[in-house]
Amino acid sequence: MKAGFWVAPEGEDTAMTVMPIGTEVPVAARKLSFLATATAEEMIQRCRDTAALLPKIADALERQKEGAPGQLYDITDYSEDDRMLITETLGEGEVSGVAVLSNGITAQIQEALMAGVWRIRFTDAADRLVADYVEVASIPAVVAEACSVLPSALAYGQPPAGAMNVMPVLHEISGKMATHKPGDEAHTITFSLLPMSPEDMDFLQETLGAGPVQLTSRGYGTCRVLATGARNVWSVQFYNAMDTIILDTLEICTIPAVAIAAEEDFQDSAVRIREIEEAYFK
Structure with a gap:
């Protein structure tokens, strides 16, 4: 018997997958500790788009229901520092992956440390960034779209x-x-x-x-x-x-x-986002 459904046939080197699975995610403490540094404090002072985004994410989490359409926040045109600060603030949670759309665009998906919050980066065939979003949802809409x-x-x-x-x-x-x-x-x-x-x-x-x-x-x-x-x-x-x-x-x-993020995850994540906002962004 084979070891599993999606495995390479005997004698072949490649598994039946469309793209490589991502690497292990860092632990929560490593991500959140950045916000306590002097570098982060200086970035927070000038990255006001990030400061304005966090309460919007928390509000959306409090309204979100499992299976309901999510809320997208376009951060493509944010400054490089703002997008870096968002990356550090949200951290990397348990779920990650890729979704390939029929037009050749690839969505790189990463759940935040706060379940129900997702970072989705869209890249073209040349691996150039074409869009960057934060989404509050049970699962990013791009999964169903693909x-x-x-x-x-x-x-x-x-x-x-x-x-x-x-x-x-x-x-x-x-x-x-x-x-x-x-x-x-x-x-x-x-x-x-x-x-x-x-x-x-x-x-x-x-x-x-x-x-x-x-x-x-x-x-x-x-x-x-x-x-x-x-x-x-x-x-x-x-x-x-x-x-x-x-x-x-x-x-x-x-x-x-x-x-998929569960119903109870949204309220818990809203509380965590507000705690981070209160501790570091006010």
Whole structure:
């Protein structure tokens, strides 16, 4: 059996991913400690756009509901110092990743230390920055936008020799895709519990294909969330400290819950933003 759904076929060097997963995120203390330095104090005095943005973010967090449309703040034209200060103030939280749009623009996604606050940088094919946003939302809107062009139905032929259970799995996926509606609970297929041959997994990979979104959540362990080439079908894999897959699943859902900020996160994050504002920006 293969080690997991999104792994390189035996004998190949590259995994079935569209872009590399980001590196480990720094700890919270390292980010917040910058605000206590003399350098930060001097920057805060001249970076008034950042000072004005923080209460807007806190207000938006207090209004935000899970699953509701988010609030975008365009910081593309902020000064370099302001954008650097925003980076240091927000820090880097548990979820990061990329979303590739159909026009070739790539969104680099980073959750802040405050869950429900996101930094999204859009770059073109030459890796030039074209837009820079802070967003308050359960998940950045660009994730759904990138997946909106994916086909809503599966097409597949006959399985190869050696296949065991791939056809029932494909029928299950196809059926759940056809009935899924926004807000429905995720339907999970756990490969760790299924007798799937290498031929099964190869055919399943080839049929579903690779999608435009990769997310990594580093909370209690690492979870990699990858969009497949079929709408609302996601590979969700949990890893241990040795980077070995311990749970390998497909989820049929709009976006897997492991990457989404929960309802209670918004109020907690609003409190943290206001505490930072009060301590360092007033």
